[in-house]
Amino acid sequence: MEPNKPVSTLQLHPVYQPIVDRQLSVVGYESFIRGTDANQVLTDFLSPSLQRLDRIVSLDSLCKQLALEKYTGSAPLFLNSHPYSCDPFPQPLSLPKRHGLVIELTEHALVHEEQRLLKNVEWLSARGVRFAIDDFGYGFLSLPFIMRLQPQFIKLAKEVVQSCIYVRSRKVVKRIVQPFRDMGIQIIAEGIESEAQFENLQSVVDAFQGYWISKPKILLEA
Amino acid sequence: MRIIEKQERSEFGVQVMFEPVVNRDFQLVAYEAIMQFDTANQEQLLDLSLDRYIASKTHKESVPLILNSQLIATTPYFNLFADSKSEIVLQVEFSQLQSYSRMQYPSDRLAGNRVQIVLSGFLQCYFSLPILIDLRPKYIKLAWEVIQSCADDDTMYGIAKLLKPLKESGTLVIVDGIEDRNRFERVEPFADAFQGFWITEQSQRNFQRRFLRG
Numbered sequence: 001m002e003p004n005k006p007v008s009t010l011q012l013h014p015v016y017q018p019i020v021d022r023q024l025s026v027v028g029y030e031s032f033i034r035g036t037d038a039n040q041v042l043t044d045f046l047s048p049s050l051q052r053l054d055r056i057v058s059l060d061s062l063c064k065q066l067a068l069e070k071y072t073g074s075a076p077l078f079l080n081s082h083p084y085s086c087d088p089f090p091q092p093l094s095l096p097k098r099h100g101l102v103i104e105l106t107e108h109a110l111v112h113e114e115q116r117l118l119k120n121v122e123w124l125s126a127r128g129v130r131f132a133i134d135d136f137g138y139g140f141l142s143l144p145f146i147m148r149l150q151p152q153f154i155k156l157a158k159e160v161v162q163s164c165i166y167v168r169s170r171k172v173v174k175r176i177v178q179p180f181r182d183m184g185i186q187i188i189a190e191g192i193e194s195e196a197q198f199e200n201l202q203s204v205v206d207a208f209q210g211y212w213i214s215k216p217k218i219l220l221e222a
Numbered sequence: 223m224r225i226i227e228k229q230e231r232s233e234f235g236v237q238v239m240f241e242p243v244v245n246r247d248f249q250l251v252a253y254e255a256i257m258q259f260d261t262a263n264q265e266q267l268l269d270l271s272l273d274r275y276i277a278s279k280t281h282k283e284s285v286p287l288i289l290n291s292q293l294i295a296t297t298p299y300f301n302l303f304a305d306s307k308s309e310i311v312l313q314v315e316f317s318q319l320q321s322y323s324r325m326q327y328p329s330d331r332l333a334g335n336r337v338q339i340v341l342s343g344f345l346q347c348y349f350s351l352p353i354l355i356d357l358r359p360k361y362i363k364l365a366w367e368v369i370q371s372c373a374d375d376d377t378m379y380g381i382a383k384l385l386k387p388l389k390e391s392g393t394l395v396i397v398d399g400i401e402d403r404n405r406f407e408r409v410e411p412f413a414d415a416f417q418g419f420w421i422t423e424q425s426q427r428n429f430q431r432r433f434l435r436g
Binding site: 136137138139140141142143144147148157159160162163168169172173175176178179180182183 | 345346347348349350351352354355367368370371376377380381383384386387388390391
């Protein structure tokens with residue numbers, strides 16, 4: 001595996017994991033990247049440095065492009081965006097017409113050109129793109145950033161979901177996410193790995209995602 | 223009552239100052255110990271947790287004393303506070319709690335030693351909801367960025383709404399960095415306690431007024 005293989009030659013393909021509502025109806029798909037070079041891409045994403053900013057942004061853009069090209073579903077597509085991509089949907093990507101688009105951001109986004117990012121978010125929001133905060137409750141948190149972003153979705157980190165096996169934890173999480181729900185933000189629980197987790201979180205969140213529901217998979221042609 | 227008390231401990235080379243924390247009626251609810259070290263001894267003092275020990279010893283009020291916690295693996299030293307007159311509040315950041323486990327830092331053991339926790343840098347920091355749930359901090363101190371963001375009305379109302387569940391569960395919100403009346407009034411709707419230059423000034427004036435009246 002070459003660490004600096006040119007982006008255009010990387011062997012990658014997208015897979016999609018369903019997000020379901022309380023009745024297990026699919027309300028969206030999140031894309032992930034797989035393939036021979038997927039580990040290299042993940043390594044670049046998880047240990048970013050500003051010296052490699054251009055490469056990371058190019059990789060991020062390529063992952064988004066592949067996810068959009070291969071997506072055959074009609075439910076909204078949830079696309080991850082790297083914190084370094086202050087334009088979360090850059091040219092030459094074009095907005096999909098057949099399905100909705102939700103871009104997932106982490107609050108780390110604020111560390112790199114937040115103003116530019118928010119300007120792009122505003123432009124995309126005006127064109128129907130929605131936004132999600134990823135991995136909420138475990139990792140870096142910036143409430144001011146969430147307030148400025150005004151996301152439509154918040155995805156609870158799997159560590160938070162796991163802590164909800166305890167009744168007390170569940171009650172506290174429910175109380176903490178309720179003000180977001182009152183603001184019209186839908187809460188998605190990530191990392192659902194058992195029926196018990198799905199059942200326990202029925203009154204806490206609006207949607208669910210995880211291996212118990214489905215592993216990420218290649219979508220067949222519609 | 224002296225609002226800011228300075229104590230010299232020459233044998234350790236530490237000067238301790240106590241900054242007042244007040245409620246919205248300007249009644250004293252806690253002191254935060256601010257320590258200045260003789261640089262030659264600083265490392266040794268931090269290692270041995272003696273800084274907190276000295277602060278707790280020099281504190282003569284009955285209100286809680288907030289102490290900055292540099293190290294998380296200091297549970298053996300909690301007994302240093304055992305004969306303290308006031309409740310001890312250890313100020314920690316979430317980033318210090320990354321290696322947290324229930325065995326290492328049990329909240330019931332803390333409470334048993336009359337030690338409470340204030341989480342600082344709150345809502346703009348490394349954050350773990352499971353740790354927050356487990357730790358049940360008595361106080362949280364908002365991050366400077368969060369306080370600044372309250373200049374915007376929508377953000378301020380949003381933050382107030384999001385803090386409500388924590389407040390309802392008994393956690394008190396401290397806002398530090400109050401430098402003027404405007405900032406005090408801005409955060410008053412959701413803050414339970416206040417700290418900063420302007421607060422210290424008001425507290426000193428109140429004290430002098432009372433002192434002069436006899």
